[in-house]
Amino acid sequence: MKIVVTGGAGFIGGNFIHYYLKAHPEDRVICIDKLTYAGNLSTLAPVMNNDKFRFVKADICDRETVFALFEEEQPDAVINFAAESHVDRSIEDPEVFLRTNILGTATLMDACRVFGNVRYHQVSTDEVYGDLPLNRPDLLFTENTPIHTSSPYSSSKAGADLLVQAYNRTYGLPVTISRCSNNYGPYHFPEKLIPLMIVNCLYDKPLPVYGEGLNVRDWLYVEDHCKAIDLIVRKGRIGEVYNVGGHNEMRNIDIVKLIIRELGKSEDLITYVTDRKGHDLRYAIDPTKIHEELGWLPETCFEEGIKKTIKWYLENRSWWEEIINGEYQHYYEKMYNNR
Ligand code: NAD
Ligand code: TDX
Numbered sequence: 001m002k003i004v005v006t007g008g009a010g011f012i013g014g015n016f017i018h019y020y021l022k023a024h025p026e027d028r029v030i031c032i033d034k035l036t037y038a039g040n041l042s043t044l045a046p047v048m049n050n051d052k053f054r055f056v057k058a059d060i061c062d063r064e065t066v067f068a069l070f071e072e073e074q075p076d077a078v079i080n081f082a083a084e085s086h087v088d089r090s091i092e093d094p095e096v097f098l099r100t101n102i103l104g105t106a107t108l109m110d111a112c113r114v115f116g117n118v119r120y121h122q123v124s125t126d127e128v129y130g131d132l133p134l135n136r137p138d139l140l141f142t143e144n145t146p147i148h149t150s151s152p153y154s155s156s157k158a159g160a161d162l163l164v165q166a167y168n169r170t171y172g173l174p175v176t177i178s179r180c181s182n183n184y185g186p187y188h189f190p191e192k193l194i195p196l197m198i199v200n201c202l203y204d205k206p207l208p209v210y211g212e213g214l215n216v217r218d219w220l221y222v223e224d225h226c227k228a229i230d231l232i233v234r235k236g237r238i239g240e241v242y243n244v245g246g247h248n249e250m251r252n253i254d255i256v257k258l259i260i261r262e263l264g265k266s267e268d269l270i271t272y273v274t275d276r277k278g279h280d281l282r283y284a285i286d287p288t289k290i291h292e293e294l295g296w297l298p299e300t301c302f303e304e305g306i307k308k309t310i311k312w313y314l315e316n317r318s319w320w321e322e323i324i325n326g327e328y329q330h331y332y333e334k335m336y337n338n339r
Contacts, residue, residue: 001076001077002030002074003020003029003030003075003076003233004031004032004069004075004078005020005032005079005081006078006080006081006104006108007039007082008029008031008033008044009031009035009041010082010085011085011185011192013033013082015187015223015225016081016226016230019227020230021047029052031054032082033057033058033082034058034060037328037331038189040322043187060082060108061103061104063110066107070112070114071115077233078111078120080120080121083100083101083123083156084097084153086189088191091152092334094152097152097156098152101156102156105122105160105164109163109164113167117173119174120164120174120176121233122176123178124177124241125157125179126182127151127157127283129146129147130154131282131283132282133282134216140284141179141283141285142243143179143241147162150278151278165239174238175239176232176238178229180225180285181219181245182218182220183220183222184309185223185305186316191331193256194255194309195313198263198309201263205269206269207271208273208336208339209270210275210279211276212253213253214251215252215282216281217249217250218248218250220244220246220248220298221309223300224246228244228296231290237293242289242293242294244287244290244296245285245287247284247285247287258306262310263310
């Protein structure tokens, strides 16, 4: 099989490429990535010399380049990870989220239509379902939960999902969608909760917890997400949505305290800051469908996954130090100074 993976220089796309080339050494992977602030070629350094891998620096909204690449490569499947992915950035500046997340998705699917009705998979998120109340642990997101978004980010992802379903119904494009909960693991950009707290702890910097830290996220080790996507692309039913999650709900404050403990730091580093606007209270995925239909189950429990993740950040300082010494510093000052 020959697959196009977009956004492969980012967190989940990068982990997916590493996983996929090991799991399917006979397949060829072509990665398209614009290398925005979130894209990092050093994430792909271990596979750059693999002759089954090709990297192309391009914008998924650039129709001419995307079409030329499809004509040349004639892929069998496309997996779209490329997106603007950070909620806080979407609150500051929504426009690029609409462009990449919606128009980029349309451009890729148009290329799929033109070059042989290519199999298309959309990597979506549980955030399209909005949030759940904190006092109703019995409620979970199923694939039938109505779309109900809170941030410009989640709205742009929901817009893309609707478009994917419309391309299936209108043009018969063979599509699937996965909606996963919060991922964590290696190569996670340090603007997101877990890597930000690890990096700040290592520098003994304040740990900025939004509001009271009581919001709940449902965490999944990134490799389990990658395996789920691989299964869906190979065995999933066309036109279907699959939720992906491992029943691992945790309050933000408990995650922060756990990281502090693992790194032997003091809870005095915790600093409560102004809450995120429109902050979703709780996410929780019901993964029954992907389990029953495709046999998927998470393999890495949180206790093991967080230890592996912290170890990775300790052993790969150059990867994240390069990031935080660049444009990230301006971002950090803008978002957190005087918050
Ligand atoms: P990320 O921000 O780490 O990486 C995004 C990648 O896309 C970067 O390499 C960036 O350079 C690239 N990109 C951005 N705009 C582009 C464009 N116009 N053209 C080409 N490349 C472009 O994101 P991530 O956390 O790896 O998320 C990947 C996907 O998974 C996203 O679609 C996101 O919505 C979804 N998702 C993420 C999570 C999570 O917890 N991180 C959970 C569920 C779903
Ligand atoms: O400094 C912080 N302090 C803090 O308290 C940051 C960055 C976050 N938080 C809180 C906000 C959230 O309740 O931690 C929680 C997690 O925040 P993020 O890491 O920004 O993730 P989230 O907003 O939950 O979105 C993530 O999961 C779903 C990804 O970034 C999305 O791309 C994905 O779709």
